[in-house]
Amino acid sequence: MALFQTLILRVITTAVTLLGVAVIVFFVIRVVPGNPIAMMLPPGATAEDIANLTAIYGLDKSIPQQFLIWGAGVLGGDFGTSITLKQPVLELVLGRLPATLELSVLALVMAIVIGGAAALTGTRLRETRVEGGIDVAQGMALSVPDFLWGLVLILVFGVLVPVFQISGRVTPSLQLPFVSDFYLLESLLRLRFDLTLDLLSHMLLPALALAIPLAAIIGQLLKQSLKETMHLDYVTLARTQGYSEAKVIWSQALPNAILPTLTLVGVQFTFLIGGTVIIERLFSYEGLGNMAIDAVINRDLPLIQGIVILFAVIFTGVNLLVDLTYAALNPRLRHG
Amino acid sequence: MSFLSVRNLSARVKGGGTLLRDVSLDVAVGEVRGLVGESGAGKSMIGKAVLGILPKAVEITSGQIMLDGVDLLALPPAQRRIKVGATCALIPQDPLTALNPSRRIGPQITDRLVDILGWTRQRAEERALALLGEVQITDPTRVLRQYPHELSGGMRQRILIASAFAAEPKLIVADEPTTALDVTVQKQILKLIAALQVRHGTALLFVTHDLGVVSKVCQKLSVLYAGKVVEDSAVADFFRAPKHPYSAALLAATPKYTDPLAGLQPVPEAVIAAVRAEVGHG
Amino acid sequence: MADGRFEVRRKAGLRLWLSAAWLILLVIVALFAPYLAPKDPLEQDLFAGRLPPFWMQGADAAFLLGTDSLGRDVLSRIIFGTRIALTVAVISASLTCLVGAALGLLAGFYRGWADVVVSRFIDIWMAFPPVLFSILLIAVIGPGLFSIIAAIVVIDWTRFARVIRAEAMTQGAMDYVASARVAGRGRFGILLREILPNVLPIIVVLLTLEMGIAVIVEAILSFVNLSISTDDPTWGGMISEGRTSIHQAWWVLVFPLITLFLTVLSFSQLGEGLKNRFDPVLR
Numbered sequence: 001m002a003l004f005q006t007l008i009l010r011v012i013t014t015a016v017t018l019l020g021v022a023v024i025v026f027f028v029i030r031v032v033p034g035n036p037i038a039m040m041l042p043p044g045a046t047a048e049d050i051a052n053l054t055a056i057y058g059l060d061k062s063i064p065q066q067f068l069i070w071g072a073g074v075l076g077g078d079f080g081t082s083i084t085l086k087q088p089v090l091e092l093v094l095g096r097l098p099a100t101l102e103l104s105v106l107a108l109v110m111a112i113v114i115g116g117a118a119a120l121t122g123t124r125l126r127e128t129r130v131e132g133g134i135d136v137a138q139g140m141a142l143s144v145p146d147f148l149w150g151l152v153l154i155l156v157f158g159v160l161v162p163v164f165q166i167s168g169r170v171t172p173s174l175q176l177p178f179v180s181d182f183y184l185l186e187s188l189l190r191l192r193f194d195l196t197l198d199l200l201s202h203m204l205l206p207a208l209a210l211a212i213p214l215a216a217i218i219g220q221l222l223k224q225s226l227k228e229t230m231h232l233d234y235v236t237l238a239r240t241q242g243y244s245e246a247k248v249i250w251s252q253a254l255p256n257a258i259l260p261t262l263t264l265v266g267v268q269f270t271f272l273i274g275g276t277v278i279i280e281r282l283f284s285y286e287g288l289g290n291m292a293i294d295a296v297i298n299r300d301l302p303l304i305q306g307i308v309i310l311f312a313v314i315f316t317g318v319n320l321l322v323d324l325t326y327a328a329l330n331p332r333l334r335h336g
Numbered sequence: 337m338s339f340l341s342v343r344n345l346s347a348r349v350k351g352g353g354t355l356l357r358d359v360s361l362d363v364a365v366g367e368v369r370g371l372v373g374e375s376g377a378g379k380s381m382i383g384k385a386v387l388g389i390l391p392k393a394v395e396i397t398s399g400q401i402m403l404d405g406v407d408l409l410a411l412p413p414a415q416r417r418i419k420v421g422a423t424c425a426l427i428p429q430d431p432l433t434a435l436n437p438s439r440r441i442g443p444q445i446t447d448r449l450v451d452i453l454g455w456t457r458q459r460a461e462e463r464a465l466a467l468l469g470e471v472q473i474t475d476p477t478r479v480l481r482q483y484p485h486e487l488s489g490g491m492r493q494r495i496l497i498a499s500a501f502a503a504e505p506k507l508i509v510a511d512e513p514t515t516a517l518d519v520t521v522q523k524q525i526l527k528l529i530a531a532l533q534v535r536h537g538t539a540l541l542f543v544t545h546d547l548g549v550v551s552k553v554c555q556k557l558s559v560l561y562a563g564k565v566v567e568d569s570a571v572a573d574f575f576r577a578p579k580h581p582y583s584a585a586l587l588a589a590t591p592k593y594t595d596p597l598a599g600l601q602p603v604p605e606a607v608i609a610a611v612r613a614e615v616g617h618g
Numbered sequence: 619m620a621d622g623r624f625e626v627r628r629k630a631g632l633r634l635w636l637s638a639a640w641l642i643l644l645v646i647v648a649l650f651a652p653y654l655a656p657k658d659p660l661e662q663d664l665f666a667g668r669l670p671p672f673w674m675q676g677a678d679a680a681f682l683l684g685t686d687s688l689g690r691d692v693l694s695r696i697i698f699g700t701r702i703a704l705t706v707a708v709i710s711a712s713l714t715c716l717v718g719a720a721l722g723l724l725a726g727f728y729r730g731w732a733d734v735v736v737s738r739f740i741d742i743w744m745a746f747p748p749v750l751f752s753i754l755l756i757a758v759i760g761p762g763l764f765s766i767i768a769a770i771v772v773i774d775w776t777r778f779a780r781v782i783r784a785e786a787m788t789q790g791a792m793d794y795v796a797s798a799r800v801a802g803r804g805r806f807g808i809l810l811r812e813i814l815p816n817v818l819p820i821i822v823v824l825l826t827l828e829m830g831i832a833v834i835v836e837a838i839l840s841f842v843n844l845s846i847s848t849d850d851p852t853w854g855g856m857i858s859e860g861r862t863s864i865h866q867a868w869w870v871l872v873f874p875l876i877t878l879f880l881t882v883l884s885f886s887q888l889g890e891g892l893k894n895r896f897d898p899v900l901r
Binding site for chain 3: 277
Binding site for chain 1: 387388389392414417418420421422424425426428429430433434435437438444448451503
């Protein structure tokens with residue numbers, strides 16, 4: 001019952017937050033020195049042409065009016081039309097979303113695997129040089145943002161030892177039999193592993209760049225958590241029962257150490273998604289972030305709004321999911 | 337016949353002070369030996385050394401731990417772990433932290449039986465139910481499905497006792513099992529441990545600082561001071577006529593129910609000095 | 619104790635000194651840029667385009683680290699780029715700190731309405747992807763030093779606000795505050811004289827870390843060509859150019875990247891080091 005009430009409260013706060021985001025974006029981008037309409041038209045356009053186009057896009061009305069019109073449209077599922085790409089914003093945005101989602105999820109998985117492995121190894125080999133080395137590596141990985149890691153990876157694996165791709169989502173000459181925009185997923189479902197490989201060779205470096213800082217955070221936090229858990233009596237008891245050190249870490253300590261890490265990972269995952277904006281640009285990856293930068297440069301107001309709102313929805317959605325998962329996994333919250 | 341035979345065991349903190357000096361003791365099959373001493377005397381350390389759960393900062397410098405004729409210290413770690421797991425069990429001190437908070441009670445008792453001892457899940461569960469009954473838990477079927485935080489400290493300690501005996505161990509190390517409990521509950525738990533020990537014929541190494549407990553449960557006892565065994569005798573003899581002055585002082589320091597108004601006698605300075613000299617402390 | 623981690627702890631002290639040394643070097647370079655740089659960073663020489671660094675074939679000793687496609691000296695541009703990077707770092711970090719810490723203190727100490735409003739703002743703010751938001755702001759305000767600083771402050775104040783708010787709450791609940799209230803001290807006075815000094819160490823740590831973040835944000839914005847102007851020598855701008863000619867003239871990307879990398883790393887390590895120094899003292 002309490003869970004239900006908390007849920008309702010969260011939904012309300014989320015709605016307020018999203019509304020706040022919408023308002024801010026809407027008003028901020030309309031204080032724009034650059035006129036998107038003027039940018040769209042050829043240089044010889046007359047004042048009349050500009051006025052007409054402005055009216056078509058509704059930009060001649062007052063800002064609050066525009067907001068209400070836009071808001072009404074949004075509630076009905078209409079996010080307007082992109083000024084530069086001439087297509088419905090919702091369509092465009094949903095078309096690019098899968099690419100960014102696949103990249104983010106791949107990065108998350110990599111971060112969990114790398115960070116988890118580092119934490120478990122550091123715990124199994126605690127008080128040795130290896131653990132010290134892991135600490136140093138994690139410290140460095142944390143200090144440097146994904147943007148720089150991306151550049152380093154481009155240099156090392158794109159130019160120096162060119163094993164992976166540093167541009168685009170997929171090799172352009174390939175024929176893609178996909179119906180959805182979830183290329184990676186579909187390639188697996190269709191058993192077209194040749195395509196999967198090509199996609200992965202393009203996605204690996206950007207995903208890795210995104211993953212490195214998060215892996216370091218996960219590694220640090222989980223290791224700390226494990227360290228504290230390993231001292232507890234039930235772990236010692238398991239040792240007397242005959243379980244090996246590795247088994248003890250895995251089945252006794254880890255399940256309890258994971259919970260505190262989970263909340264942090266959720267928040268950090270939203271940062272990771274935010275990082276896709278610049279990483280996609282860096283790797284010319286055709287995702288939402290890349291489109292967003294173009295939209296801003298071109299002052300494509302409806303598109304900017306649509307993308308920002310979508311990002312905000314994703315962020316708040318992830319936060320909500322994390323809180324729910326935590327509540328579900330923690331037996332004390334479930335039964336207590 | 338001794339099931340456990342600790343011979344000249346010495347241990348110290350790595351790069352630091354001595355914790356155990358030349359400790360020797362025996363526990364025969366089915367026998368209950370008490371390990372008494374003040375806090376820091378090292379009694380817990382002996383139990384931990386036997387079970388192989390000494391803290392990382394502690395190292396054994398010499399001696400043997402003969403378990404069922406095999407020197408544990410000479411075994412490779414994996415084999416030692418299995419030997420201990422197959423024949424020994426621990427009743428820990430603090431029931432509030434000795435159970436895994438995110439797992440149900442049932443698996444915490446049965447997993448070890450299935451994974452280490454190779455029993456079938458069925459047999460393990462029957463055994464768990466049977467033992468929960470022995471420790472007088474009403475509705476054991478329900479308890480098996482519960483989480484530790486739903487149960488009281490006393491109940492959790494019963495579960496830990498049941499868990500220890502469930503594995504049919506030849507030796508149980510009880511590390512101050514009643515210290516963390518309410519006084520009202522202590523007596524019950526003690527009786528329970530004693531009853532199960534008799535019924536199952538398990539050897540018991542009972543670590544405690546409470547002489548009263550020793551008198552009720554143990555047949556033999558070892559008194560420790562600063563890591564050295566200063567007295568080793570049968571319980572009956574000990575209470576009648578302790579051999580060592582420190583032991584005598586300990587007995588005198590124990591409040592007596594029969595004479596509650598008598599002042600408490602701390603262990604006299606002279607005795608402490610004498611023991612320290614004897615033990616080589618300094 | 620013969621413990622492998624002990625050696626790492628000693629090395630941590632070393633890392634701290636190295637970071638500080640690098641940053642001091644940067645300050646010196648920034649201050650004396652016109653005297654240190656061998657060439658004018660804006661001077662183009664189309665006949666000397668894409669020359670490699672001095673140890674490679676076909677290099678010109680006048681251009682130690684090579685030139686970009688317009689013949690501009692990489693080394694000189696990096697040196698002058700230091701000025702921009704540090705200016706942005708110091709000013710943005712300080713302003714962000716001021717705004718964020720002030721709001722955080724108010725929210726955390728006074729609680730009530732101030733807390734509700736500030737917290738709600740923080741939530742909304744954090745729902746924006748930071749890079750996108752900064753790009754948006756720059757696009758709106760237009761390029762320039764002031765814009766970048768403003769963008770950083772507007773976006774990152776939440777970082778300070780959250781942490782300082784939490785600290786202010788913890789401190790506010792402590793006994794010494796209660797004693798001060800009982801003694802009749804006004805709330806604002808307590809905030810200034812009791813809470814602030816205790817929160818200062820954390821502020822210093824965050825300030826250091828924020829400088830590293832500011833340098834990166836500036837680099838990213840330059841990279842997306844939204845920074846000062848494409849002519850001015852910013853590290854990010856050089857990286858952007860270098861990225862496009864990465865196969866032909868890798869040095870245009872590599873040297874500013876190394877400088878940027880070391881700078882961000884140094885700020886970070888310095889901040890972490892300060893945090894470790896302060897922590898045991900505080901708690």
